[in-house]
Amino acid sequence: xxxxxxxxxxxxxxxxxxxxxxxxxxxxxxxxxxxxxxxxxxxxxxxxxxxxxxxxxxxxxxxxxxxxxxxxxxxxxxxxxxxxxxxxxxxxxxxxxxxxxxxxxxxxxxxxxxxxxxxxxxxxxxxxxxxxxxxxxxxxxxxxxxxxxxxxxxxxxxxxxxxxxxxxxxxxxxxxxxxxxxxxxxxxxxxxxxxxxxxx
Amino acid sequence: xxxxxxxxxxxxxxxxxxxxxxxxxxxxxxxxxxxxxxxxxxxxxxxxxxxxxxxxxxxxxxxxxxxxxxxxxxxxxxxxxxxxxxxxxxxxxxxxxxxxxxxxxx
Numbered sequence: 001x002x003x004x005x006x007x008x009x010x011x012x013x014x015x016x017x018x019x020x021x022x023x024x025x026x027x028x029x030x031x032x033x034x035x036x037x038x039x040x041x042x043x044x045x046x047x048x049x050x051x052x053x054x055x056x057x058x059x060x061x062x063x064x065x066x067x068x069x070x071x072x073x074x075x076x077x078x079x080x081x082x083x084x085x086x087x088x089x090x091x092x093x094x095x096x097x098x099x100x101x102x103x104x105x106x107x108x109x110x111x112x113x114x115x116x117x118x119x120x121x122x123x124x125x126x127x128x129x130x131x132x133x134x135x136x137x138x139x140x141x142x143x144x145x146x147x148x149x150x151x152x153x154x155x156x157x158x159x160x161x162x163x164x165x166x167x168x169x170x171x172x173x174x175x176x177x178x179x180x181x182x183x184x185x186x187x188x189x190x191x192x193x194x195x196x197x198x199x200x
Numbered sequence: 201x202x203x204x205x206x207x208x209x210x211x212x213x214x215x216x217x218x219x220x221x222x223x224x225x226x227x228x229x230x231x232x233x234x235x236x237x238x239x240x241x242x243x244x245x246x247x248x249x250x251x252x253x254x255x256x257x258x259x260x261x262x263x264x265x266x267x268x269x270x271x272x273x274x275x276x277x278x279x280x281x282x283x284x285x286x287x288x289x290x291x292x293x294x295x296x297x298x299x300x301x302x303x304x305x306x
Contacts, residue, residue: 025244025248027270028225028244028247028270029241029244031224031225031226031267031269031270032225032226032229032240032244034266034267035224035226035265035269036226038265038266039226039230049233049239049240050239050240050241051239051240051241051242052239052241053241055239056239056241056242056244056245059242059245060245060248063245063248063249067252
């Protein structure tokens with residue numbers, strides 16, 4: 001492989017990075033070739049010593065995506081970073097992706113459950129307020145509500161249910177944030193893998 | 201070898217080298233690969249990360265041979281990180297040595 005082939009492969013695999021970032025990465029390797037050749041080494045020799053450009057590019061791309069995911073809170077970004085790390089071959093696909101997706105779905109369903117608890121609370125509150133009204137005004141609502149408690153008691157119970165649901169929502173939000181930070185930390189820890197072949 | 205371990209060792213080598221003088225990329229790669237067998241291309245991603253984490257800064261300097269070269273310079277954070285990693289490294293090596301001597305003298 002010569003310099004041109006090396007940088008072309010690098011450029012190809014780095015596609016998707018912002019132009020400025022990409023040119024900066026390439027200029028480092030171009031400088032490396034330039035100085036190496038002044039040093040009397042051939043293009044082929046330098047390229048071989050640098051290693052596989054595709055692997056290097058994937059590593060740069062993955063750490064770029066993790067950095068992006070770190071600076072913005074977005075599930076899409078973190079998923080992108082997880083996928084880029086998987087493509088690096090750092091982790092077995094099953095080992096990282098499945099636990100990640102399972103954890104995300106558990107957190108998501110907790111969110112749905114918490115939201116429905118809040119909705120139920122709002123619904124009971126609404127019907128308890130209406131229950132002292134004459135039958136004709138309540139319509140079918142009283143049938144759904146019909147637990148036969150005193151309206152004041154059921155208003156308090158409804159407020160309790162709403163508060164419980166909100167607490168659940170807040171807890172889930174914190175769990176989600178902690179999970180997000182943990183994922184990024186884990187990716188960062190593993191991404192800067194260095195190909196040490198042995199100490200001479 | 202453990203991934204974290206490899207990463208830490210190479211990071212320490214780069215930081216330690218830069219405490220003595222500012223270097224350009226090729227120089228860093230060259231000096232380290234003389235002693236430690238690595239894929240040379242992986243030093244550059246490491247340098248990018250050190251820069252993003254604020255441990256080094258870069259500047260361009262003219263060279264006699266041709267176009268300007270990108271030099272890497274340690275920041276205060278980088279100096280602190282170097283001290284911390286060196287301490288950890290020496291403590292680690294000492295413990296391993298003690299352990300090996302203990303096992304082999306049994």
